[in-house]
Each structure stands twice: as structure tokens, then as C-alpha cells.
Amino acid sequence: MVPAQFRVVVTRRPKYASRACEDGVLQAEAPARLIEGGPPTEATVAQVLVSKYADHLPLYRQAQIYARQGIALDRSTLADWVGHAAFHLRPLHERLLTVLRARSKPLADETTVPVLDPGRGRTKTGQLWAHAADDRPWRGPDPPGIAYVYAPDRKAERLFSHVAGFKGVVQVDGYNAYPKLAERGEVELAFCWVHMRRNFYELARAGPAPIASEALKHIAAFYAIEKEIRGRSAEERRLVRQQKSRPLADAFEVWLRAKLALISQKIKLAEAIRYALSRWQGLTRFIDDGRIELDNNTVERSIRSIKLSRKNALFAGSDGGAEHWAVVASLVETCKLNDHDPLAYLTDVLTRIVNGHPNREIDQLLPCAYRAQALQAVA
Template identity: 40%
Template sequence: MLDTQQLKAEDLKGLSPAELTALAVQMLAHIGEQTKHIDALDKRVNSQAQGIKWRDAKIESITFQLAKLKAWRFGAKTERMNAEQREIFEETFAADQASLEAQLAALQSSTPDGSPGGRAPEDEKRRQPKREALPAHLPRVDQRIEPEDTRCPTPECGQPMVRVGEDISERLDIVPAQFFVQRQIRGKWACKCCQLLVQEPAAPQVFDNALPTPGLQAHTAISRFVDHIPYYRLEQINARSGVHTPRSTLAAWGGQTGAQLMPLYDAHRAFVLSSRIVQADETPISMLDPGAGKTRKAYMWAYVRGAFDPEPGVVFDFCLGRGGKYPSEFLKGWSGTLVVDAYAGYDAVLSLEGRSTAFCYAHARRKFDELIKTAPKASPVAAEAIQRIAWLYRIEADARELTCEERLQMRRERSKPLWDQLHLWLKLERTRVPDGGAIAKAIDYSLNRWEGFGRFLLDGDVPLDNNHCENRMRPWALGRRNWLFIGSQLAGERAAVVMSLLQSAKLNGHEPWAYLKDVLTRMPTQLNSRIEESLPHRWQPAG
């Protein structure tokens, strides 16, 4: 058979019709293979072009945010802040800058298809400030990294190599209540006859040239977002151990940690919204407004998998307002039952097909409870309402450990008759009280939303109230009393990322420091395709 690649015109002379037919078939097959190859190349080029376009847009956006941050920092408007506000602003700026620079470095060092790329040229690297030597009084814990085989790897040689030196790098680490310096000692092995040097590479790190280890990063994040310790107090705590960690440095570590956890947060958000029962709530948080020299009201929204879900999880979303556009955007593409209070902002979310609402009956109960506390003798109707509602909650306590089907069956047998009786009683009592009174408003609150309150009788996985979600908001209330306000929108978004993972880790029974330390240790070598292994509901401590 002729080689179509080397075929010449004179080669066709003297060929029989059968040979010409076979040659044509061969050439058509070759053309078909080339066409497929060209199509595959076109798809790859288009994919890479889209990747480059997205990366360039992201780099432009982050570069703009960095420039805006620097303008705010050095602008005259910062003079309107008092000393305390200026300190918070400087902390937030350090964290925001570190977060944006970490994201920018990740984009600039990756290839268009998302695979890790080479390091940036030396002249493009940001100049690193010279840092002080780690305190000499801290104990050193050595990690010795040596080749598994110390024989010369040259096939023709194979002789034992001689250890000729080592490289020592020091990074700051911590165990609870004790600092120590982690040293990585990488031995150098050389073959004298081959003039060959062998040394194990340095262990991968979350951030190149970073001072803190994953353990110290996790400790700083836990102190900030679990123990709610402001950075200035954490600086003082560390100083008692003889370690100087300025609040700006701690804030920068926090910014880098938040940036590193973003892919995990995105995967965790998808997991939470994969539940057909989602409970939602929001709480106000003060955010510093440097231009006005004061704070403004922002909101932290919480979305929690149903209270009876065997794989719990919560994801937070920091927003500048309380309008319905925020949950509508966050829940885009989700369908199921949303358990909420009666706030009208959720109406837009629930207007789409495939979604239903279940209202929190604890809110209805509070209306009656407030009447009892303010005028116990004048509220016999409220007292009886509380008693009737208590019967429903006793049944819920009995049904908590049952399966969805068993719980629904118990509710139909025991709760449904009490629910119907409560409905008739409330309508009767409403006819006996004057309009505009406190007891009338309490009764109307239940009657006007009766269908939403009764959703738990149609689905065994729908809870009677939204207390499970409201309990997830308690850390934010505690934090407000400690750090007073969020420094910026980026800081709020970063807090939502870290808190989502840490609170979900606690929901799944994990010790938050152990979880976060292990996750930050794995991150440098974690494949994107296996990132779900680090989600709180799937995470297993390294054996």
C-alpha cells in the first residue's frame, strides 16, 4: 500500500482501478482523521481562549479592587474616622489586600485550562519585606526530610551517596497555649563519582514564603471566628508567649486563609443547596463605612440544611442589605421547601415554580409569650395558646429520632387533630377580641399564615419551627459584642467563608482547629476533582 504522505503524481501511473479505489478510500480515511484532529484542536483552542478571557477579566477586577483599596487607605476621607475606627480599617485593609493579592497570584501562575503553571519571573514577584528572626527561646521541632533511597540514581552507578549538607527553613507553628518553631531539614546527598546532588523538595505550603504553618493559620482563624477574639487582643495574647504578631500581620494571615478556602466554600455551598429542605434566616451586622466616617447596617444570611438531615451543613452569605434580591440570587437554581420567618423579603424567592414555604411557628408562639410576660393575668387566651402549642412540641420531641415516613405518620395521627383544634379555637377567640389589640394581632399572625405554618403536616422532613437555623446565627450575635463591626464588604464575605466551614465542622462533630489545620495542610496538593473530600460532612482526619 502506498504511503499517502509521500505520494507523487507519477506513482498513480499504472495503477489498476481497484488499486485506485483502495487508495481513494485510504486517503478519505486519512482526511477524516485529520478533520477530527483539527476539530479537537479547535475545541481546545476555544476552551483555552475562554479560560484566558475569564482569567484576564478576573485579574482586571482584582487589580481594580486593589487600586481602590489603596486609594481609600491614603485618601483624605479616612481622616473622618476616629482612632478606633482607623485601627479596624487598617486591619481590614491588610486582610483585604492579602486576600486579593493571593487570588491575583493564583490567577497569574495558572495556565488557561486551570492546571498549575510555573512560577512568575523574579522581576514580577512582589518584593517580600525582610522579616525578623524567629525568637530563639522557642523550642524547635525538627522535621527531617531525606530521600528514601540514598544510592546514586544513575543506572550505571548505583553507589551509596554521601550526605554533604542540608537546608533549614523555619516557620512559626503553634499547639494550644504553646508556640514552637517548625524546622524542615532537607538533607543534601551527592555522588562523588557522578558529581550528582540529590535533595527532597520542600513540603508544599498553602502560601509560598509564608511564616505561619497551617496549624498557626487555623489557630488564628479559630480565635477570630469561633472564639471571637479581635486581632488586637490576639496580638496581646501572643505577646505573653514572647511572640510579636502585629494585628496587621494577623489580619493578613486571615485574608490569605479566606482566599485559600474559597473553592472549598463554593463546593460547600453547592452541597447545602442540594438539600430539598433549606432553612434560612438573617441578622444585621454593622459594617464600617470609611467615606462617611461611621458604620452602616449590613446583613449576614444563613442557609441551613433541614433540621432532620443526617448530613448537616450551614452556609453564610454576607450582603449589604435585606432585600429579597439577595436570597433570590443566592438560591438561584434551587427548588424545594424553604423554612423561614414571615419576612416579606422571601416572597420573591418563593414565587418560582418548584418552591414552597414553611413558616416558623416559634415566631407565632413568641407573640403569645410576649403577652404573658407583659400582662400575665390579662392574657388568659395567650396562656391557653401556649399550652396548646406545647402539646405539639411534645409530639415533635418524640418524633425527632424517627425516619421521615415514621415522623409524618406520627404527625398525622397525633399532631393533625391538635392542629385542627388549635385552628378552630383561634378563629373562635378572634371573634371575641376587639380589632387592633395585642391579642388580636397575635391571633392574626397565626391565622393569616396558617397554610405555611402547617407545612410540617405534609412533609416529615419539614420542622415545626426555624430554631435550628436561628441557633446557627448565635455566633454572629456573640461576635458583634466583641469585634463590634465588620471592616468592609470583603471582610464580611471572607468571614462568611470561614464561618460556613467552621460552623459546619462543629455541626458534624469535628473539633474546628483539627479540621481547619488538616484542610489547610491538604490544600496545596488537593486535586480540584477531590475537593469534596475536605467538606465538613465528608472530612476524615488523616490516618
Template identity: 35%
Template structure:
């Protein structure tokens, strides 16, 4: 067999350099893609295994020693021994917490078995324990005597008092219990029905509970509108959105992805949930029409469109910036840690100045300008210097770009002492709904999703106000049928008339 030799035609130095340049570009592209995939993989691991705390503690990173790090010594160093003595004070057990004074008391007096006549009582030993008395259903029977008027003029009978739902057997206390169990304790209706059957031998239909909830929402709607107006009049609102799956008759075999838009008034401690079918600007733009003041939000582009309204000034959220730098630790640890140190210092100063200023927002503004704003400006200057040394599409590059894009919103924080450094409080407001989603998975319809938004608005506001939701809701359902519509503000959580 003849041996054939093939030779590559000679190429010039310029062509070779061009090929090398193309290979380098391909390699850089592949490296960027690998880095992006590693970031996505690490985020998936976090979702599977749970997030670690985002709180950044630079002191721990700088000063803690590795458990397995070798202790380096020079030949000239010799081990030395010294005896250390110390005195350790034994800490006393704090003891049990005192039982609340408002609990009803059942007293039992136990006399000695021996005869006590003629003995002088010198004191007594009191032991307090707790027992549980299960809730009970009570059949409320309203009896109205009927009287025949003189000379056949008719019948005299007292008028029935107003109830939350006319022609329904459910009183306000039961309705409040059912709604609080569903939206605070995250018990779906079918589980509540199982408990009613187990404990009381009463098994209402699931459709009955749904109808009761709809009736309560219809009754509460004017108060919901009053809550909306109260929040919009505050001049400072935090906003966020959260997905919720909804059964849709137009989408057989699948669910619709709706959104609960949440608005929080931090100074008034009131929260409004507003259900919308999508995540576009139509919903928040419609609700915020005519609003004047600050809107604190993350970097979602819809808020930028809303902020184009000259009456609305958008403020940023430092927690979202911190979160993105935290996600970039695996990509560029040194730069990410430096950015996190800046943000950690800001929060340390914020805690101190809040202790100093309290609710004096003018003082809070003045102290922030002195203690926190310089750190924000310094972080911005450092990022502007460093961003040219990193890949824009890398995790650290995206974190830096996010901070610079949001920087004008961060500066807004220093215009008014009411504005918080972040949106954490509204994320806390959304958390009960996120827990509920795991239990009842989806809303039965778009109307049901908006009814859920209404109930969440009131019950989360109760939580913000430190108000017992069961007591508030029962009190409100009892009063609403006959209440003056001009004074509905008095029924809002924390605003009841004395």
C-alpha cells in the first residue's frame, strides 16, 4: 500500500494570529458559560437544601481560626507551659415564665388527710399548672316571644339582631375561627371539616364554608377599600409581588399563574394584598393611580415604569443588593466579601441610630446622612473602579451592575427618615401566604384569589399591629352590618374607636 502524505498549506503569521484570537474568544465564551452554569447550579442546591443566613459577619471571617489549619512554628520557637486559673460563676436557671394573669383560674383546695379542727392555719402552698380545655361549638338559641296586640291589631315580636350573614347559621365567632384557621394557621377547609367531625360530630359541606367565606368578603369589601385609601394616603409605601396558582376554567388541566401584589405602609403598620392575573404594570399602575409619595421596591422593571410618574419617587432595597453579592461569593469571594462588608457596616450603623433616634424621623435622617450615606457612596466609587476588571456577565459583574443601576434609588433613602434601608418587612408580610400555598396549593378561581387577598390584608395587618386576629375579626364581623360607612377607619386593625 502506498503511503500518502498530506501537508497543510503554509499560512502567514497574521492568519495564525487570527486563528489564535478566535480560539481565545471561543475559550472565553465557554468559560463564561461554565461560570454561569456553576452559579445556576449553586442556586439550585440552595433551593433544594435551604438557604443559609444572608447576614454577613466580617469579624468572623477575619478572625476565626480553622479547626484543621496547621499551627506554624519556627525552629527557634519552643513550647511554653503556663497554668491558667479562673473562677466561673454558676448561672442560675431563669425559671419558668410567669403564667399570663388574664387566664381563667380553676382552684382546687386539698386538705390534709389528718383531722384539722382546732389547728391554726399558718399559710398555704400554691402550685400552678396548666390544663387545656378544647374549643367547643355552642348551639345559640334565640327565643322571641310573640304577643297578640289588642283588638286584633297584629302581632308584637322583637326584631332579630343583625348577623354577619343573614339566613346563615354561622355567627361571627365561628366565621372568624374558620377564616383565621385557614389564613393564619394554614388549615384548608377539608382539614377543618375533619376536625369539626372528629371533635363535635358536625360535618359541614366544603361548599358551605366557601360560601361563608365569600359572604364575609362581600361584607368586608367596604372596609378593604377603606384600608386601601388609608395606605395610599400615607406618602410612603413598600411594594412587592408573589406568585399564586389559580384554577382557570379557560385552562383545562393546568393552572393560571397569578400574582398577589402587596403594599405596606411601614409607619401605619398596615398591609394591602391586591390580586392580579399577571405581573405586568397594569395592576400596580391602576392601584397607585393618583398616589403621591415614596414607593420602595426592588429592581423589577415594572416599578421603574411606575416611578416615571412625577408624583412617585422610587426608593431602593439594600437587601436585594446584598442578596446578589451573597450569591456571587462562589464566583469572586474577595470582591463579594468586600461589598458585603460595606453593606454590613451600613446595617450596624442603622441599628445604632434607630436606638438613638427612635421614631424621630428627622433625627434619623440627619444621622443617616452622617453615618450611612458615606459608606453607600464609597461602595459605589469602589464598584465603578472594579467593574472594568471583571466579566460583565459573571455573578459578581451582575451584582455590581445591579448596585450601580439601583444607586439613584439608594440615594432616595436619605431623603426621608421614614424610609427603611430595605423591603424586609413586606417580605415578612408575604411569608404567611407562602406557607399557606404549601397547604392549599392554589386558589379555586380568580375571584377566590382576590377574596384571599382581602382576608390576608386584614389578618397580616393584625400581625403588624400586634392585634389578636380572631378577636379583631369577630368584633369587626359583628359590627359591620350596622356600622356607619363614614367611620369605617375606626374598625381597621389598631384603629378601633375606644
């Protein structure tokens, strides 16, 4: 085995002329490239994208790595390559988002993104909204996927525009924008038990907290049931939950209300209990719908990748840079969910795009459809 190395690909295009022909001098056309007249192949650009959005290496660190190999690439050059790639990948991102919005039970989450704001001389706080779907726990027919959407602020109206036209159940955390979405009457919310559990866990971890510890035992009983039914059909899951989880939920609610009446309303334990009770309908919606998960962990895990990149890069250079982040990260994370190699995927897709892949067949290039297409091609 040898470390990864760069190599120079030379394309020779000899010119031909004939006195017997009227066409004059002929020369083969240059191969299509993502960066016209530039040095990188699509594989090189894909490597930059994967290093930045999957391996969380900021562009300045990548430039340093290339310099050690004798390749002088300025960070601004790499940023230009990222911008070109994101521009060509944007239709794929939009199509992926459309596909996920059409799912019967999407998951949603959000995280902040510092964005450089030159006019103010500091950063502003943008938001990356995550829209995901994962039907594998109930053997659903569709592959998993996630799409991020950038918003330059944290206004709830941004969420309304992202889910415009959707009707059904959305699985969410406790962010206060989601109840406002439900008030519009088109969406039902299924709240995340992990977020509810976290409040009790923090109290139990800090020191002796018998009520919080008892709450954790109640919650663990629900997860034990979920472990048994993971991978079963939605109807099987619903029936088991009706039989086993419903009595536990009824008893847990009574227990929470009883404990809340016994303690001071100003302490954090009371806040944790009120958080659960105020969202109880959404927390227990999973009992009547086998498609709903107990928590939002699928999208939470994908958000961690965004947070790692944010930690290493500190901020996005502009609103446009944050939008590029959303586009490429969506495809990279969907590759991961479908067990695809992001580098191989992006190299192939960028090559197909610059060679004129028809837009009417864009679904073939989605990460969630990529494996089936490759297997068909091999066959």
C-alpha cells in the first residue's frame, strides 16, 4: 500500500490537415471539464468536497496538505472549485429535497451556522434546517436520505416555506418553531424522546436525584420495547405498542403529574417534567403509528457532521458559501446513509454532469438511487 498521490493527466490533441479536404485543419475537441481550462479533474474536485464536508478539513488545511506534496493551491482557488461543483450539484440537491418532502413521515432538525457578515465586521447566525427520512426501522420501501437548507436567520417563517404544502406527521425536537408550524393545522408533530430524556439525565448525572433517576427507568422501558420491534412492519409495531407501550405511557403520565405536584415549581426538575407534559400528545403519537420512531436520532446523527465542520471551519465565508455547504453536505450525508463512498459517488456524478447527463434522468444521480443504477449497469 502507498499513500494517495497526485498525478498529471496529459491530453494530447494533434491537429490534422489534408490538401484534399476543404475543412482545413481538424483537431479533436477537448474533453469536458468541470473547471474549464483549469487543472483539476472531476476526481480532484470531488476529493476537495469530501475532505471538506465529510472529513471536516477546512480549505486552508487542505491547501497546506497539498503544499507538502509540492502542489501550490491557494485557498481561494479551492473555494472557487467548491463553488463550481455546488452550482452543478444544486439541481440534485433540489430534487433530493423534493423527494424527501414527499415522504409520509419526514424528520426535521436544525443547527446554527456562523456566517461572515462583512458589512458588520463580524459573523451573523444563520441556520441549517435538516429534512430527513429513514423508513428502514419499519421496513419501508424507500431508501434513507437527508437534505439541508440554509437560511440566513432563525425566523420561524423559514421553516414554513421549507415545508409548504406538506401534510402529515413530522418528527422533531423541542425547538419552539415547530409548535408554530403545527398551529397552521396541516402538520402533526411527533416529539423526540431523547430530548425529553436529556433533561432528566442531566439532573441524574449532576448528583443524587431519585425522581430524575426513576424517570429514566420509565423511559428505558419504552426503549426496551422498541428494541424488540425494530425491523418489523409498521402495522406489527403499532399493535405491539398498543399492547405494551400504551399502558406504560398512561402510567408514566400519571407519575409525572404526581411528582410535579410534590416539588417546587422553580427547580430544574419541574422544568423537565413540564417539558414532557407540555409535549405529551406529540411524545405519545408513536403509539398509534408504526412508522414513527421514538426519537429523532437519524437526523441528529447527520447534524453532528455539520457541527464537526462548523467547529473546524469556525464560520462560513458568506451566505453563498453556507448554501454550498448545504448542497454538498446533503449529498455526502445521504451517501453515508445508503452506504455509498462519497468520493466515488461525487467523482462519477460530476463527470456525468459535465458530459451532459440529461436533466430528465436526474433521479438516476440521486445518492439514494445510485447503488441500484450501478448494479443494473454491471448486470
